[in-house]
Amino acid sequence: MLKMNSVSKIYRTDMVQTSALREFSLEIEEGEFVAVTGPSGSGKTTFLNIAGLLETFDSGSYELDGQDVSRLGDDARSRIRNGKIGFIFQGFNLIPDLNVFDNVDVPLRYRGMGKAQREQCIRESLELVGLAARMKHLPAQLSGGQQQRVAIARALAGGPRFLLADEPTGNLDSVMARQVLELLEQINSLGTTIVMVTHDMELARRAHRNVHMLDGQVTDFTEFDAALRLHQERVALAGA
């Protein structure tokens, strides 16, 4: 699904150069739920931005869904983001003057879908996150947990195969954080590959695999047996 090989990213200013990723290599299989952990400045968000085609990199190669995306132009990258990737952010990043319905509508608009089809997608994804009754609410009228669920609905509306979450529970209290995590697990169980950046080791332990980063490199892979076993069982059930 995702294959990065020796990817390097250097941020340059007039005065300094900072290596955010150094010879970074990682493979993620379809249907996995991977947690990326590490201290601040370890390169987690840079990895996520490159994975989501929001940033380019200086060297190495990156294949997404079997396609080399290293040298794609802006239009092609935008199409892939729109069609295959969903984003969830720590700060929710809902557009404040659009209501819930219109926020979820944003990625569908860029896909050029017809009105009826868009409405169906929006309704289904809002039902999935339990907010179908709040379509006309503005983000400011919702709690933090509800806003994050709207953001998840927006990420899911276009049916992406790959969900990138950057500290999705970072701004939520423990109860809401648990609800959001359960929602992500539910989404993963339906077949969507999830990569979640987090500082919270408790959350990370609920993923199938933990990729620990330090100084722009992967330092440790940990497979969480219970979670992996659960995942394998779900895949087997789905296959049956």
Place this chain on the structure above:
Amino acid sequence: MFAYHLRLALRSLGRTPGLSALMVVAIGLGIGVCMTMLSVYALMAGDPIPHKSDRLYAVQLDNWDPNQPFNEPNEPPNQLTWRDAQALAERSPAGIARAAMSGVGVVFEVPDAPEVRPEIVTGRATTGDFFAMFDVPFRYGGGWDKLADADAAQVVVLSRELNDGLFGGENSVGRSVRVGDTYLRVVGVVDDWDPTPRFYDLSSGAFSPVDDAFVPLSLFDRHREDWGINGSVNCFEPPPAEGIFESECVFTQFWVELPDETSVRDYHAFLDAYVQEQKQLGRFQRPLNNRLSDVNEWLDINEVVQDDNTVLLGLSFMFLAVCLLNTVGLLLAKFLGRAGDVGVRRALGASRAVVFQQHLIEVGVLGAIGGVVGLGLAWAGLAGVRSLYADYERVAQLNLELVAVAIGLAILAGVIAGLYPAWRICRIAPAVYLKTQ
């Protein structure tokens, strides 16, 4: 996608009403000043008879003072003497349409309707070809023929306004008006006709209204002692005892219609021959200096559009440029202020081109609203021009074409002002704003 972006644009303008209002006012001011000057300039500089302006020629003959030209460096008078105009009307080669004319001032009464108030009429004595040459449209009836010219027929063509005043707008063909003791039979009523500038006679103001009535030149000749000349009269020496009509004073206009270069050349030769003949009689003591000028050359020679107007037009566009520069700054502040939203849209699949398009549509909407405000200001500006300068009464007007130009110019101005801010916002690195939002 256009409708979606339009909706986003309206929503965005509503989200920052103060900033939006500032930009609308900046664009509106620039457009208002520009349109005020442009509407005056456009009507001044417009071709009043575009489909045949290259075939209609004003005639100039240099009968002026042998010691000094009419205008420096060597310009002949811009009108003819009465007798030269009469002679050219009679002797011009057959087949060439010609119109000799002079302004005339009379009072019209309606003999069979004494309750109708007499009207002071600014009229035009001319020859029958005038109507066909200048494409005068008729509401009722028509002009008169060469026989009427030859016989000094007592006929008249009324303007629509005068017909409204004297006959209540009815078809008055066949009815009579009286000038003193002379009865004139109405043979035609002109429909809406308003060539601007009034090219065929610039001597009494390029932007004067068209004449109220038209009578045969030969009829005016017969009544020349009773009816007054209406227009400017220029003399380089006192008129003789026989009167102004036999003098070297110029107050008559003469036009011919010449279809091609050969006919222009031939007619020039005819004019030269006429002047040579007059020289034999002791007139035309200046060197041969006859001119034929088509309509646009004629407007240039008479400086209908003065340099001041051109300079003012240029200054108004510079003012618009300053307004747009201010708008660029405001747009930058507005667009970069919502870089976070753009980052989100980019993450969700909007390409740079789509983001660019979205913002250009927003500035287009801003420009259109600015255009409407500018039209209001232009309307007020033109009202001011009209109140200050009576001569500009007819030129300082907005018409549908200028309204369309104003809106188009405003949208274009808005888009030009928005190009750089839209380019900047579509080039932002979305990742930066996603993390920090």
